[in-house]
Amino acid sequence: MGPAALNTRLAAMLTSFLEGLLxxxxxxxxxxxxxxxxxxxxxxxxxxxxxxxxxxxxxxxxxxxxxxEEPTGLGGSVSCKRKITVYRNGQLFIENLGDRASAELKSCQNGETEPNSTMEVELTDCGNSSPPVSIPEARSDSLTAGNNGASDTAAAVGEASAAGQTDQSQQPRKRRRKPKRTVVIDCERKISxxxxxxxxxxxxxxxxxxxxxxxxxxxxxxxxxxxxxxxxxxxxxxxxxxxxxxxxxxxxxxxxxxxxxxxxxxxxxxxxxxxxxxxxxxxxxxxxxxxxxxxxxxxxxxxxxxxxxxxxxxxxxxxxxxxxxxxxxxxxxxxxxxxxxxxxxxxxxxxxxxxxxxxxxxxxxxxxxxxxxxxxxxxxxxxxxxxxxxxxxxxxxxxxxxxxxxxxxxxxxxxxxxxxxxxxxxxxxxxxxxxxxxxxxxWEPLTLPAPKKESKTRPETAKARTDNTQAIAEPSKARPATAKPAQ
CATH class of the missing domain: 3.40.50.1820 (Alpha/Beta hydrolase fold, catalytic domain)
Incomplete structure (x- = not known):
């Protein structure tokens, strides 16, 4: 900074100080x-x-x-299904249900309805430190998409999940406390x-x-x-x-x-x-x-x-x-x-x-x-x-x-x-x-393909089912050796 610029800066500071005193x-x-x-x-x-x-x-x-003309029929639809629960001890519990979760629920064989992903965080001051996060179920892409540290985040999430499973026996009633507030979101968004x-x-x-x-x-x-x-x-x-x-x-x-x-x-x-x-x-x-x-x-x-x-x-x-x-x-x-x-x-x-x-x-x-x-x-x-x-x-x-x-x-x-x-x-x-x-x-989300329906032109499978039905209805004809009377 030259002498002229320094003198200008000092003059401005002095003027500001005098105006403040006035x-x-x-x-x-x-x-x-x-x-x-x-x-x-x-x-x-x-x-x-x-x-x-x-x-x-x-x-x-x-x-x-x-x-x-305005675009029509473009873009993809996103299922925004979310349950947000706030507990009295300061916990925030988020359960996400989306398109992928719906497909998983439809193909679930044991009748369990596990959510696509859950996230549990503490309501702390985010300016002090990074909050603890645990995702015991499958990781949701919507929570980490676009994060430059996605791999590090996934590793941290895995460690947090393991720690959560280790401490689960010590805190079995942590999530069963009476919630202070519950918010349910269920809507469809079209993003193009x-x-x-x-x-x-x-x-x-x-x-x-x-x-x-x-x-x-x-x-x-x-x-x-x-x-x-x-x-x-x-x-x-x-x-x-x-x-x-x-x-x-x-x-x-x-x-x-x-x-x-x-x-x-x-x-x-x-x-x-x-x-x-x-x-x-x-x-x-x-x-x-x-x-x-x-x-x-x-x-x-x-x-x-x-x-x-x-x-x-x-x-x-x-x-x-x-x-x-x-x-x-x-x-x-x-x-x-x-x-x-x-x-x-x-x-x-x-x-x-x-x-x-x-x-x-x-x-x-x-x-x-x-x-x-x-x-x-x-x-x-x-x-x-x-x-x-x-x-x-x-x-x-x-x-x-x-x-x-x-x-x-x-x-x-x-x-x-x-x-x-x-x-x-x-x-x-x-x-x-x-x-x-x-x-x-x-950017627009990819539209998930519709679930494939069972094809009606599968002769081998259809023939096998027909043979199986006939075997149940007529056991003597289907299994002649077994149906033969004992000597």
């Missing part, structure tokens, strides 16, 4: 954000009033594409490939705390060129959206209601949600509220399937004026933790994409408003939509163990880890991320 002395909020000056509402940008005085900027691109030429497909991109719709610039340009209709909103207080001056405007429920209005305004028949960090929670909320309209979902560094609750011992609980004084330090910490490398390119990406450029008031209100007790592990386990999990290996905000736990809880999840990415992986590695997303959009 805020403390005058008891006035500092750095209240108003919508950022943007170009004209044209060029794909719209301003939507979700509530009186609450206006969100939305980038909406409808590309020029050939007129084609989503191409840009399909007019019934829409992509929704939702950013997290401190971001803006500009962080999706590479993705919006890439998919709009492929013919997809894309929608990306700015959360309240972010980007060019309005910034209310009350903390209640930034609670999870207030922001989720905004996203619900945006979704209902632009939704098509098949919708794909793509969320990053805190934005993943809003995608999960929408997928739970509109299960028939959400076709697929992508979670980028979203964390584990835990309920949201603001931390009591957080730096964001400090007064707004103090946070304003610390804003240069916070921006530096975000650069260190959010990117795998901290060079000139990463700093330019932050500046160009308007990332982590929110007021101290909005930042404090956003972090304090992350209260969502309904979004626990059971809430996530109820989702039947296919999910792609993308994780940057160098992410210091979200450990990879949290996304691994999310992959275990979800019914249909595919976990992909990018070694060169961090928390802002879609900005650091746009090409690999775009490729992963596009492959997932085009």
């Amino acid at each position: 805020c403390c002395f005058t008891s006035k909020p500092t750095n209240i954000v108003v919508p950022v000056e943007t170009s004209e509402p044209a060029d794909g940008y719209e301003f939507v009033e979700v509530k009186p005085g609450r206006i969100l900027r939305v980038r909406h691109i409808i590309p020029d594409r050939p007129v084609v 490939a989503c191409k840009g030429t399909h007019p019934d497909v829409t992509l929704f991109f939702i950013h997290g705390v401190g971001g803006s719709l500009d962080i999706w610039g590479s993705q919006l340009d890439f998919f709009s060129r492929l013919g997809y209709e894309v929608i990306a909103p700015d959360l309240a207080g972010h980007g060019a959206s309005s910034a209310p001056q009350i903390p209640a405007a930034y609670t999870f429920y207030a922001l989720a209601e905004d996203m619900r209005i945006i979704f209902k305004r632009y939704a098509r028949k098949r919708n794909i949600l793509i969320g990053h960090s805190y934005g993943v929670s809003f995608c999960t909320f929408l997928a739970h509220e509109y299960p028939e309209q959400i076709h697929k979902m992508v979670m980028i560094n979203g964390g584990g399937p835990t309920a949201l609750e603001p931390s009591l011992c957080s730096i964001f609980n400090l007064p707004t004026c103090v946070l304003h004084c610390l804003s240069p330090l916070l921006a530096w910490c975000f650069l260190k933790a959010g990117f795998a490398r901290q060079g000139a390119r990463e700093k330019q990406l932050l500046k160009e994409n308007n990332a982590f450029n929110v007021s101290s008031f909005v930042l404090r209100a956003m972090m304090s408003g992350q209260y969502w007790p309904e979004g626990d592990e059971v809430y996530h386990a109820e989702l039947t939509v296919p999910v792609l999990l993308v994780h940057g290996m160098h992410d210091k905000f979200v450990p990879v163990e949290e996304d691994q736990r999310m992959a275990e809880i979800l019914l249909m999840a595919f976990l992909k880890v990018l070694e060169d990415g961090s928390h802002m992986v879609m900005m650091e590695c746009p090409d690999p991320v775009n490729t992963l997303l596009h492959e997932f959009f085009l």
